[in-house]
Amino acid sequence: MSELAPPAEVVLNMPARAEGVGVVRQALAGMADALAFDAAVLSDMKMAVTEACTNVVVHAYEEQAGQLEVEMLAGEEDLTIVVRDHGAGIQPKPARTGPPALGLGLPLIAALSDAFELRGTAGRGTEVRMTFAYVREEDPAEANPVPGQVGADGRWEPGEPPA
């Protein structure tokens, strides 16, 4: 543990735009520097938080971009990160622009976090709550492998992995 104790809680609030996702990663890396994170956990955390923020940027709002909120809550043994929007709710909207997403966001979050919870109601926004242990006993990707595969047509097919 570093001598400089990190703040127990950090809150970021910014417009839900693509350029903000890297800023969240930078803030997360800064906070993790002050905590005794295993490098592999930090790497997984950056990926999971990126996917959660990307979901907000791509799916949460209609034409008018809303806010992306990220809370980092440092506990004794783990860091909880909450990514929240005030958009349409848990049922994702199609991407506003650009190619369709692979649908890998939530499966990746499940595989990379030690605990994960999704809360949302129609019209009242969505909250993804992820917890990461500073030191892991086992790899969460073993318990929650990413389902899906690339089909014969070359497109990603979400679903059960091949046996």
Added chain:
Amino acid sequence: MEANAIVLDDTAGDVIVVVVEGEHDIYTAPTLRERLDEALSHGGGIVVDLTAATFVDSSVLGALLDARRRALESSQGFVVCVGDTVEPGVQRILDITGLVPVLPVMRGRDEAITAARTNGGPDIAAG
């Protein structure tokens, strides 16, 4: 020098190498798609070199899979390489999505260029 650059290297002749450096996500994925389109338009093999990439997310994987599909449809070789010192987070997302044998992912750029040159067409998926 740009920190998160995506540049085309055509020094291998018939195979275009798309060199991806730094962090890439939903913000830079449109640029990556443009570069991949440009590389595909040359008509030869494509290698995407992630050796100097420090972060890639599912938006990047989406761009790579789309480019791979289009390459295979037009019998152009498509190979990703990660070098010997790949960033663990980059290797991690390729591993847990099962994309290493699919894209396919190799180590060295030279090896990848050779594979992209000789393995054009649908049979590449079997490798």
